Amino acid sequence: MKKNNAFxxxxxxxxxxxxxxxxxxxxxxxxxxxxxxxxVATLLKAQSQLTQATKTLKRTxxxxxxxxxxSNAENAPEQIxxxxxxxxxxxxxxxxxxxxxxxxxxxxxNTGSSDDKNNSNSSKGEDQDSEEQQAFTEIPNDNRTIMxxxxxxxxxxxxxxxxxxxxxxxNCFRFVVDVxxxxxxxxxxxxxxxxxxxxxxxxIPVMGTCPPAGGSDYGWGCTSRAIAEKDISW
Numbered sequence: 001m002k003k004n005n006a007f008x009x010x011x012x013x014x015x016x017x018x019x020x021x022x023x024x025x026x027x028x029x030x031x032x033x034x035x036x037x038x039x040v041a042t043l044l045k046a047q048s049q050l051t052q053a054t055k056t057l058k059r060t061x062x063x064x065x066x067x068x069x070x071s072n073a074e075n076a077p078e079q080i081x082x083x084x085x086x087x088x089x090x091x092x093x094x095x096x097x098x099x100x101x102x103x104x105x106x107x108x109x110n111t112g113s114s115d116d117k118n119n120s121n122s123s124k125g126e127d128q129d130s131e132e133q134q135a136f137t138e139i140p141n142d143n144r145t146i147m148x149x150x151x152x153x154x155x156x157x158x159x160x161x162x163x164x165x166x167x168x169x170x171n172c173f174r175f176v177v178d179v180x181x182x183x184x185x186x187x188x189x190x191x192x193x194x195x196x197x198x199x200x201x202x203x204i205p206v207m208g209t210c211p212p213a214g215g216s217d218y219g220w221g222c223t224s225r226a227i228a229e230k231d232i233s234w
Contacts, residue, residue, distance in 0.1 A: 036190070036232040047205065047227065052087075054197055070161045070172065071161055077159060077173075084146065091148055093147065094182065097140045100138065100176075101187045102218040103187060103219030136158065136176060144157075153181050155178075157174045158174045159172065171196045171197075173196075179192075193223040
């Protein structure tokens with residue numbers, strides 16, 4: 001009598017269950033890695049766009065310190081963003097404001113190791129960050145925000161008085177950049193980053209401890225780390 005070597009239904013079902021478990025464990029990790037690579041690539045693109053726009057506007061509009069009355073906190077952000085719209089015209093308008101979240105990672109629970117790893121980045125970033133800059137927690141759908149055709153959202157988050165007699169490296173204002181618009185996760189250090197525009201027109205990725213040690217630190221310092229490492233490793 002010929003022997004039947006076919007798999008039984010039970011064996012097939014067990015195999016499918018095992019494959020399903022393996023897929024459920026590996027696919028989310030692969031998707032996360034893929035998403036993060038896209039976020040970093042778009043962050044580098046946003047840095048280039050913002051840098052080129054700022055340099056061009058300095059030539060056409062004059063010194064940055066003369067762009068607005070920086071002491072007028074109510075009107076200065078809108079006046080500055082209107083200048084950038086000449087180079088970066090908005091492709092669409094946000095339908096509504098949305099909240100951005102502080103970075104949360106496993107390393108955040110170990111402040112000793114993160115402080116040691118990023119000590120070289122922390123001093124300058126902490127000096128530059130004001131309470132207002134750290135407390136920026138929402139992307140508004142108003143005249144402080146530009147959404148470009150590639151889906152990147154640029155928001156004029158805060159301004160400093162850079163018209164006073166001071167060093168050329170004075171931080172004049174800060175852009176918060178969401179590299180994938182209002183899509184989740186809307187988390188600082190993942191898809192939301194920040195750049196300081198200096199009096200001399202340099203566009204500097206915000207520096208600081210990454211991942212943050214907690215407290216009021218949202219994780220803006222991950223901007224410089226993501227650009228330097230071209231990776232999101234936290």
